[in-house]
Amino acid sequence: MEWITIVFVAVGLAVGAGVGFSIKHKKVAKTEQELVAEQERILKDSQHKADAVLRDAQNDAFKLHQDLKKDEHEKREQLEKLESRLVKKEELLDDKIEKHEQMRASLEEKVMSVKSLREEVERIYRTQSEELQRIAALTKDEARDLLMKKVEEESKDIIVVQIKKAEDELKKQANDRAKYIIASAMQKYAAEVTAESTVTIVDLPSDEMKGRIIGREGRNINTFEQITGVDVIIDDTPGSIIISGFDMVRRYMAKLVLEKLIADGRIHPARIEETYIKVKEDVNTLIKDLGEKAVYETGVTGLPQNLIRLLGRLKFRIGYGQNVLKHSMEVCYLSGLLAEELKADVNLAKKGALLHDVGKAVDHEIPGHHAKIGAEIARKFGLSKELIHIIESHHNDPEPQSLEAIIVATANLIANSRPGANKDNLDSYIKRMTDLEGMCTEFKGVKKAFAIQAGSEVRVFVEPEEVDDLESVKLTHAITKKIEEGFQPPGPVKVNVIRETRAEAFAE
Numbered sequence: 001m002e003w004i005t006i007v008f009v010a011v012g013l014a015v016g017a018g019v020g021f022s023i024k025h026k027k028v029a030k031t032e033q034e035l036v037a038e039q040e041r042i043l044k045d046s047q048h049k050a051d052a053v054l055r056d057a058q059n060d061a062f063k064l065h066q067d068l069k070k071d072e073h074e075k076r077e078q079l080e081k082l083e084s085r086l087v088k089k090e091e092l093l094d095d096k097i098e099k100h101e102q103m104r105a106s107l108e109e110k111v112m113s114v115k116s117l118r119e120e121v122e123r124i125y126r127t128q129s130e131e132l133q134r135i136a137a138l139t140k141d142e143a144r145d146l147l148m149k150k151v152e153e154e155s156k157d158i159i160v161v162q163i164k165k166a167e168d169e170l171k172k173q174a175n176d177r178a179k180y181i182i183a184s185a186m187q188k189y190a191a192e193v194t195a196e197s198t199v200t201i202v203d204l205p206s207d208e209m210k211g212r213i214i215g216r217e218g219r220n221i222n223t224f225e226q227i228t229g230v231d232v233i234i235d236d237t238p239g240s241i242i243i244s245g246f247d248m249v250r251r252y253m254a255k256l257v258l259e260k261l262i263a264d265g266r267i268h269p270a271r272i273e274e275t276y277i278k279v280k281e282d283v284n285t286l287i288k289d290l291g292e293k294a295v296y297e298t299g300v301t302g303l304p305q306n307l308i309r310l311l312g313r314l315k316f317r318i319g320y321g322q323n324v325l326k327h328s329m330e331v332c333y334l335s336g337l338l339a340e341e342l343k344a345d346v347n348l349a350k351k352g353a354l355l356h357d358v359g360k361a362v363d364h365e366i367p368g369h370h371a372k373i374g375a376e377i378a379r380k381f382g383l384s385k386e387l388i389h390i391i392e393s394h395h396n397d398p399e400p401q402s403l404e405a406i407i408v409a410t411a412n413l414i415a416n417s418r419p420g421a422n423k424d425n426l427d428s429y430i431k432r433m434t435d436l437e438g439m440c441t442e443f444k445g446v447k448k449a450f451a452i453q454a455g456s457e458v459r460v461f462v463e464p465e466e467v468d469d470l471e472s473v474k475l476t477h478a479i480t481k482k483i484e485e486g487f488q489p490p491g492p493v494k495v496n497v498i499r500e501t502r503a504e505a506f507a508e
Contacts, residue, residue: 289312344407
């Protein structure tokens with residue numbers, strides 16, 4: 001029985017092994033099939049991806065190719081346009097060169113024509129001169145005058161053109177030197193005239209006030225004169241007294257003190273002194289304000305306060321019929337305009353002009369010319385050498401060495417030469433203008449003349465039937481010469497000769 005059991009066991013093991021092998025073989029085969037299928041699937045996916053990448057690459061390559069073709073086309077168009085522009089420019093340049101050559105040839109022809117005309121005129125002149133001397137037994141001078149008159153009549157238009165051309169050429173040649181010529185010449189057309197006031201009149205409400213101002217035994221007037229530093233003149237003139245003194249600041253303060261005392265009614269030594277102290281403070285403040293206002297209105301900056309205070313004192317100095325501060329501001333404005341026109345340093349010119357008479361603020365206290373005093377004041381305040389030279393040389397002592405110094409000296413003379421600066425009255429001014437107009441109307445063919453701009457310009461109207469274009473030019477120079485010889489103007493006078501022709505007709 002044991003062997004049967006063993007046999008059965010062996011058979012069972014064999015059968016089990018065969019079944020197990022079969023099952024395992026099936027699993028292995030299935031696994032292999034799955035692996036093959038997975039590999040095929042992976043291969044297919046890879047193929048699809050490769051195809052997609054290839055398609056994308058092909059699309060990108062095609063797009064890049066199209067872009068390159070487009071860029072190439074655009075650049076080709078740009079090159080064609082540029083080539084077309086260059087061709088046009090070359091054609092224009094050729095045209096200009098051709099026109100230039102034609103113009104040059106035309107000018108050469110004109111030059112030769114003018115030269116030929118000149119030679120022809122000279123030949124005619126010689127021929128006629130000889131003929132006139134032979135036939136009419138005229139002298140050489142008489143023949144020359146007759147010939148020149150005839151040539152002038154036949155060549156009026158050419159002569160007028162030549163005169164205008166010569167004048168234009170002279171103006172062009174003088175343009176480079178005009179700045180210094182104008183600035184130097186304008187200094188010489190005016191001279192300095194001194195005109196100062198040394199008295200101040202104070203109105204009184206009544207003549208009784210004179211006795212109160214004098215006081216008992218003259219103590220009020222003595223105190224007043226001692227404190228204010230002026231002289232009080234009380235005479236028989238009704239309703240007023242006179243304050244005399246060379247210092248206008250003192251005269252002004254004395255006038256204010258006296259007016260306040262008269263208005264208050266209390267006049268005695270203590271009140272006089274008290275009022276004087278108050279007025280002195282007010283005047284000092286006023287002087288400072290005047291100086292600051294002057295530098296503000298003229299646009300001058302960078303001046304020390306004490307120097308500005310000295311400028312304010314110029315309000316109380318008189319010269320050429322106006323206070324010196326106003327005159328200095330006027331010169332400052334003029335210098336700024338001149339410097340701007342002549343391309344000079346405007347700020348330096350204006351500052352020098354405003355300070356040019358600063359020495360007059362103290363020239364009654366310090367001996368010497370106000371220009372030297374002003375220069376010394378500028379040195380003490382540490383101003384620049386250029387500015388000191390402008391102040392010192394504005395009366396040509398020493399001679400101005402810079403354009404700005406010449407401008408300030410010129411502007412000073414212009415301001416001092418204004419109408420009224422030399423105390424001329426209205427009648428003499430009108431007479432001078434009338435004489436200028438009458439001088440112009442004396443010439444033949446002049447219909448009327450008008451002096452304008454305070455005599456700096458005269459406009460002359462002529463009869464067009466009697467005076468032609470050439471005669472107008474000659475008349476301008478003749479009037480100018482006569483004004484220079486007989487009128488002696490304070491400055492340049494511009495002469496305008498106007499010839500006007502009118503045509504009229506009536507429609508019926």
